[in-house]
Amino acid sequence: MAYRVGDVLRISCPFTPTVVIGIDEAHVSVRWPWWDIDPDAEGVRWNGEVALGRADPGELYMIDPPSLRLAPGDTCRVGIQARIIHVIEVHEYDPPQDTGWLPRPSLSLLVLRAGEAPDAAAEFQGTSIEPGGGVPFTLELVFRPYAFLEAGDDVADADGRAWHFDGPWIWTAYDGGGGVPAWPLVLLTGRADPAAVAAATARESHEIEVTRWRRAAGLQDDAQPR
Template sequence: MFPEVGSEVIVFCEPASARVVAVNSRYITIEWPWRGIDDSSNFRWDGTFSLPHGESDPEWVPYLLEPAASELRAGDVCTVSIPPTRLHVGHYEEYDPPRHLGWAPAPTAGIYVLPPERADYADDEDAGCMLYLGSADPVRLNPVDD
């Protein structure tokens, strides 16, 4: 499936357990449960992912943490997922060969998604989130048939 820019998709990702590495006023950093570090890559990824949290942060991601980020501290274990969510496609790109970003397996595509109410801000990198496909992250897309 090649999502068209401007279309809407249902995005979801099965839950997985993750350990909290750090929490500050803007971000919660967790050990990313799906990817492995690719030591052969020129990019150095440390195995973590930082998610924005708090009402004042303009950044947005579709990931849900349970319990909520406000309840978590370093060392805690949480669940990270994307519940089925209807999202706007800001852009889509395929990578041939796969794009080496420091983790394995390397993704074969990327889709920039944002909530429909933010669709007019698709050029603002904080309005949405790039999700990588064809990698270990179990992100799934379904077209919206309205």
């Protein structure tokens, strides 16, 4: 599956046995059960451990039993209970990224948990996951805004304006004006299916598409991209 910005996903990961290495007030460090140390890494040395936030609501991974009951040397399980996330960035690496562990990831997604809106003013936001990077995630597509278009497509809207599509929240009007396209849309150029574009936009509007996405991502009414 090719992932896109805006995708709403359901993620889960089987709970897997491991060992607690260390605990402090903020984190519990465990021996990571899914990666191996990369002996050929250049300038990156990973010690085989991952530190997980003990009270971070955005932490995807959970520890069983809870970290308050654990001490270094204890056995536990680490995994992800099924939950909703949404994608805010997609990064591909060719060659795969030198991270210090194996397998080296060729794809990473920056994701937010359900109910958390993208914040352009934030210095850092989100959690990075690497599909195909060794951790046995299950990722199920729940909703994809503008699924009927491909990045790079050009469309004409109901008001006769031409638009360039680079993702569900990245619309550029060829007349230099602002706003968003008025549905229905007609494909001018690109890789999308013209019939699918016409059928998907025959009714409703950009605003309704955003509302569908917002609901799938668990966001409040005032937390929608424009």
